[in-house]
Each structure stands twice: as structure tokens, then as C-alpha cells.
Amino acid sequence: MIRRTLARFGIDAYLIALMATVAVAAVLPAHGVGATVANGAVSVAVALLFFLYGARLSPLAVWEGLLHWRLQSLVFASTYVLFPLLGLVLARTFGGWLPRELVAGLIFLCILPSTVQSSIAFTGIARGNVAAALCSASVSNLFGMVLTPLLVVLLLDSKGGGFSTQAIENIALQLLLPFVAGQLLRRWIGPFLQRHKAPLSLVDRGSILLVVYAAFSEGMVAGIWSQVTLGDLALVSLLGLALLAAVLVTTTLASRRLGFSKEDEIAIVFCGSKKSMASGIPMANILFPGQALGLIVLPLMLFHQAQLVACAVLAQRYARRSEPEGTAASIPAVASPSAAGAR
Structure with missing residues (x-):
């Protein structure tokens, strides 16, 4: 009830x-023994999060979606080529006016995979190609577990990203291994997870909240927030809005120029313009050990809200078109911007 009320005013409850x-x-803030306990809980929560991702993802759905290779290629190019290039341009142009951690966070935002749940939800609301959106978002996250760490090496190492071989091991142990375990056990536990989506979503969201609490606690104890001004926050917010607008316009024009149907265009726009906070914050916790994690994930948190609001407006505009071009896709069970949560 409260969530629906907030959604009417465009407010994301999460x-x-x-x-x-x-x-x-x-x-x-957690400090001393409390910080140690919090960090241990974060490691367990992140592993559980990616185990559930693996258990929910249908390999068949991914394979069928991959057959639409033109659409998938355009979404992939937007996520892992266009976004990083724009991020580098913004960092080079405005980086001198921001703390190093916020610049790193801006680039890190640009090399993350797309969202899953919100991309599907908005595509359904807009009467787009839901199957293609499911595949694009899922494949993006699969590749992201490998590509995001590699792009951190290429784009952030010289900027103090702090990436190391230990981070590779942590990615394998906390992300890849639980994900593979979930895939292997999906046959037995998948139906149970499908029947209990609502309570299990608390695990997803609770994991992210735990990581955020640990990250910002560490920042408070270290006193990093004295380095950030209101001007810094305003500039990061504006850069995030400019980044989102540029990608939305580019994906829309590209899909129309390349002759995609309206349903495919919708999937491309919503999947190609999103960045996943659900994957991004746990990854940041692993990839940036001992650093000002709160500042690094701040651009992602600001961008997350902007993308939800912008895509909610776009989805409603698409949905109001008089006649669907091609075969209309069915609206999935998750059809609320607020229900998209952190994904």
C-alpha cells in the first residue's frame, strides 16, 4: 500500500x-568489532545474492534471446562501449573539479552491466519485446562478471582503482562460484524460488542495504565525507543526468536508423540505458578494497534514481501509442517501477 502510494508520486520506495x-x-557507523562483523556479513550476503541470480536464470531463455543477435549486439555496444566512452569523456572534462573517488565512481558506473528486473518491467509497461529484454539484461549481467573487472583494470588502474589479483579471486569466489552453483541447482530449487519471489526479493534488497551500510560506515569512520561539498554532489548529479540523456537519445536514434520494430526499439532503449545497482554495489565492495567505497558508489546511487524516473516517463509514453508495430509483448508480472528496486 505504501509502495503504491509512493509510486504514484514517482518516488522509489527502495x-x-x-x-x-x-x-x-x-x-x-560500524567500527572495531562491529565493522569486522559487518564486513563478514557482507561477504556472505553477496555470495547468497549471486547464488539466487544463478538459480533464477533460465539458460533456455538466454539461448533463445541470443538468436536475435542484431538487437543483442546493439544493447551490448551501448552497455560496454558507448557508456564507457562517454564516462571517459566526462571524467577527462570535469574530473579536475571532483574528488578522485567520485571520478572513479563515475567511470565505474559506466562499465557496469544493465539491470534485469527494471528493464523487463519497463519494457512490459511500454508493450515492447519482453523476451528480448529478458535475454539482453541477463546476458549483460553474465558478461558483466568478467567484463566489469577487466574494464576496471583498463580504465581505473592508473586512476587509483586499486584492482589486484586478490580482487580476481574474490570475484571468482563471491560472484562466479555462487552463480554457477545456483545454475547447477536450478533444476531442484528453481520452482521454489519462482513461487516465493516476494519474500526472496527481501534477500536481494537486504544484501544491497547491508553493503551500503558497511561502505558508508567505513567512510564515516575514516572521515572521507569532509572531502565532499554540495557543489561536488550537484556536479555528479548533473553529469549523471547528461550521461543518461545522451544514451537514451543515442539508443533511440540508432534503433530507428537500423530499422528495428517499435517493440525491439523499446527493449533496446530500456536495456541499453540502464546500470545495475544490484550488481554494481557488491562488485565495488570486492574491486575497491580499502578505499572510500561510499564515494565510489555514490554516482551509481544517484544515477539509479534518475534512470527509474526517466524510464517510467518513457514507458508511459510508449504505452500510449495508438497501435503496436508488430506483435505486442505481454506485460510481465513485475510491472511497477518501484518493484524494480535496485536492479
Whole structure:
């Protein structure tokens, strides 16, 4: 009831929970033994998160979607080519006006995979190609577990990204291994997970909140927030909005120029313009050990809210078109921007 009320006013309930978590970390940060316990809990939560991803993802759905290779190629190019290039341009142009951690966070945002749940939800609302959106988002996250760390090496190592061989081992142990285990056990536990989506979504969201609390607690204890001004926050927000607008316009024009149907265009726009906070924050926790993680993930948190609002407006505009071009896709069970959560 509360979530639906907030959604009417374009307010993401999960973002409120994130902001509340940041506030708790500011007032009651974990330190000493508490920080050790929190970090251990984060490792377990992240592993569980990716185990559930693996158990939910249908290999057959991914394979069928891959057959639409032109659409998948365009989404992939937007996620892992266009976004990083734009991020580098913004970092080079405005990086001198921001703390190093925020610049790293801006680039890190640009090399993350797409979202899963919100991409599918918005595509369904807009009467787009839901099957293609499911595949694009899923494949993006699969590749992201490998490509994002590699892009961190290429783009952030010289900027103090702090990537190391230990990070590769942590990615394998905390992300890849649980994901593969989930895929192997999917045959037996998949139906159970499908029947209990709502309570299990608390695991997804709770894991992210735990990582955010640990990250911002560490920042408070280290005193990193004294390095950030309101001007820094305003500039990062504006850069995120400019980045989102550029990608939305580019993916829309490219899909039309290449002759995609309206349903395919919708899937391309929504999958190609998103960045996953659900994958990004756990990855940042592994890839940037001992650094100002709160500042690094801040651009992603700001971008997340902007993409939800912008895509909610776009989805409604697409949905109001008089006649669908081609075969209309069915709207999935998840059809609320707020239900998309952190994904």
C-alpha cells in the first residue's frame, strides 16, 4: 500500500530505504568489532545474492534471446562501449573539479552491466519485446562478471582503482562460484524460488542495504565525507543526468536508423540505458578494497534514481501509442517501477 502510494508520486520506495541506510551509517557507523562483523556479513550476503541470480536464470531463455543477435549486439555496444566512452569523456572534462573517488565512481558506473528486473518491467509497461529484454539484461549481467573487472583494470588502474589479483579471486569466489552453483541447482530449487519471489526479493534488497551500510560506515569512520561539498554532489548529479540523456537519445536514434520494430526499439532503449545497482554495489565492495567505497558508489546511487524516473516517463509514453508495430509483448508480472528496486 505504501509502495503504491509512493509510486504514484514517482518516488522509489527502495531509494528511500537506501537513504535511510546511509543516515543510519552516518549516526551509528560500524567500527572495531562491529565493522569486522559487518564486513563478514557482507561477504556472505553477496555470495547468497549471486547464488539466487544463478538459480533464477533460465539458460533456455538466454539461448533463445541470443538468436536475435542484431538487437543483442546493439544493447551490448551501448552497455560496454558507448557508456564507457562517454564516462571517459566526462571524467577527462570535469574530473579536475571532483574528488578522485567520485571520478572513479563515475567511470565505474559506466562499465557496469544493465539491470534485469527494471528493464523487463519497463519494457512490459511500454508493450515492447519482453523476451528480448529478458535475454539482453541477463546476458549483460553474465558478461558483466568478467567484463566489469577487466574494464576496471583498463580504465581505473592508473586512476587509483586499486584492482589486484586478490580482487580476481574474490570475484571468482563471491560472484562466479555462487552463480554457477545456483545454475547447477536450478533444476531442484528453481520452482521454489519462482513461487516465493516476494519474500526472496527481501534477500536481494537486504544484501544491497547491508553493503551500503558497511561502505558508508567505513567512510564515516575514516572521515572521507569532509572531502565532499554540495557543489561536488550537484556536479555528479548533473553529469549523471547528461550521461543518461545522451544514451537514451543515442539508443533511440540508432534503433530507428537500423530499422528495428517499435517493440525491439523499446527493449533496446530500456536495456541499453540502464546500470545495475544490484550488481554494481557488491562488485565495488570486492574491486575497491580499502578505499572510500561510499564515494565510489555514490554516482551509481544517484544515477539509479534518475534512470527509474526517466524510464517510467518513457514507458508511459510508449504505452500510449495508438497501435503496436508488430506483435505486442505481454506485460510481465513485475510491472511497477518501484518493484524494480535496485536492479
